[in-house]
Amino acid sequence: MSTVPEISFPRHAVVIGAGAVGLMSAIHALDQGLEVSLLDFNPVGSEEAASYGNAGWLSSHSVIPPVEPGMWKKVPGYLMDPIGPLSIRWRYLPRLTPWLLRNLASARRERIRATARALRTLVVDARTLHLDIARRAGVAHLIDTSGVLHVYRSRQQFDGDAFGWSVRRELGIQWTELEGEALRRREPDLDPAFGFAVQVEEAGHCKNPGAYLQALQAYVLARGAHRIDARATGFRIEEGRLKAVLTETGEIACDAAVICAGARSKALAAQAGDRVQLESERGYHALIRGHEQAARAHTPMMLSEFKVIATQMETGLRIAGQVEFASFEAAPDWRRGEIMRDIALKLFPGLPRELPAEDVRYWLGRRPSTPDGMPCLGYASASSDIVHAYGHGHIGLGCSARSGRIVAQLLAGQTPEIDLAPFSPQRF
Numbered sequence: 001m002s003t004v005p006e007i008s009f010p011r012h013a014v015v016i017g018a019g020a021v022g023l024m025s026a027i028h029a030l031d032q033g034l035e036v037s038l039l040d041f042n043p044v045g046s047e048e049a050a051s052y053g054n055a056g057w058l059s060s061h062s063v064i065p066p067v068e069p070g071m072w073k074k075v076p077g078y079l080m081d082p083i084g085p086l087s088i089r090w091r092y093l094p095r096l097t098p099w100l101l102r103n104l105a106s107a108r109r110e111r112i113r114a115t116a117r118a119l120r121t122l123v124v125d126a127r128t129l130h131l132d133i134a135r136r137a138g139v140a141h142l143i144d145t146s147g148v149l150h151v152y153r154s155r156q157q158f159d160g161d162a163f164g165w166s167v168r169r170e171l172g173i174q175w176t177e178l179e180g181e182a183l184r185r186r187e188p189d190l191d192p193a194f195g196f197a198v199q200v201e202e203a204g205h206c207k208n209p210g211a212y213l214q215a216l217q218a219y220v221l222a223r224g225a226h227r228i229d230a231r232a233t234g235f236r237i238e239e240g241r242l243k244a245v246l247t248e249t250g251e252i253a254c255d256a257a258v259i260c261a262g263a264r265s266k267a268l269a270a271q272a273g274d275r276v277q278l279e280s281e282r283g284y285h286a287l288i289r290g291h292e293q294a295a296r297a298h299t300p301m302m303l304s305e306f307k308v309i310a311t312q313m314e315t316g317l318r319i320a321g322q323v324e325f326a327s328f329e330a331a332p333d334w335r336r337g338e339i340m341r342d343i344a345l346k347l348f349p350g351l352p353r354e355l356p357a358e359d360v361r362y363w364l365g366r367r368p369s370t371p372d373g374m375p376c377l378g379y380a381s382a383s384s385d386i387v388h389a390y391g392h393g394h395i396g397l398g399c400s401a402r403s404g405r406i407v408a409q410l411l412a413g414q415t416p417e418i419d420l421a422p423f424s425p426q427r428f
Contacts (some may be wrong), residue, residue: 024404065373127204273382337362
């Protein structure tokens, strides 16, 4: 890895990617006194961005990677079930195999504990960090700080997740148990078959991620940043110093850059001298509109049984989650969106059994995921003028506020506020 450069100001940074991490990086880079250009070819808050359609969680307890001890035993079953909680399209399997093998190898208890300790430093205080930024951008109403639920059918089912919760307890994360009538009072529209939950008070959620990102970009531009609508293709580096970001329409002269292009970051990382293992982990959601009186998630809730999260958004009831591995360009399998709809029907008996088609909207997003469940944060090998900031997987929105602060610290040549060794882009 390149050494930290001697920084001279003014410094012009091109932030590649106007998603949650990119916008937070731009905000904090402006705070550091840098000139900032946002580079993206999708409109901000676009449905093409992974953050647009996620569950909106700002969960400082999301420290357990999406892999569990013994998961390798379940993979054959997943492969045989194209619409199960994890799906892999057969023709994509040869390309995915190196990533998948490393992913399964990380599913050891001590490895998961180490990952959780590292991720906690990145996600802690997520809701308060976002609320501060949202206030600055004039959209504090989009950030809810009242906690989230993890819902189970019974205490026995919760006990099946004992390892993950024990790791959280070791990190100082606390929760309150709700059972029976207490849960009914909290979530009256939820199927009574779900009789146990834990509430994590330190978490929060965003009520409309797409609108939030649009507000953040407006704030960035109002502070003097520029937006360039183009696709980045690489870098011009001379004697270890960045001279320009290359795009399909020409060069952008600059002396710093941030790679935060989500699932498209892998090729840019290679151009910056680092071969990273990054896959497009596709997720779907179903948004049910117009039935708030019959079915409302009063608290955002994770349903462990189905591997989904139900969140009441400004735009409707969103059911999001599960995993599909396929090429970035592969056509959506909208059966997976219909699974989200059918799970909603199981969770909320008040919904009509035959939902009108016009009341349900489906979406596909692509999470940028590393095999060990941790993002890439740090300087590039080819030049310390380039910073990696991608690979946040399922927790990108929650991680984005602190990730943006860290990016700005690196751009300014400062010591980052947390240890970045676990997140090294060179660890692959």
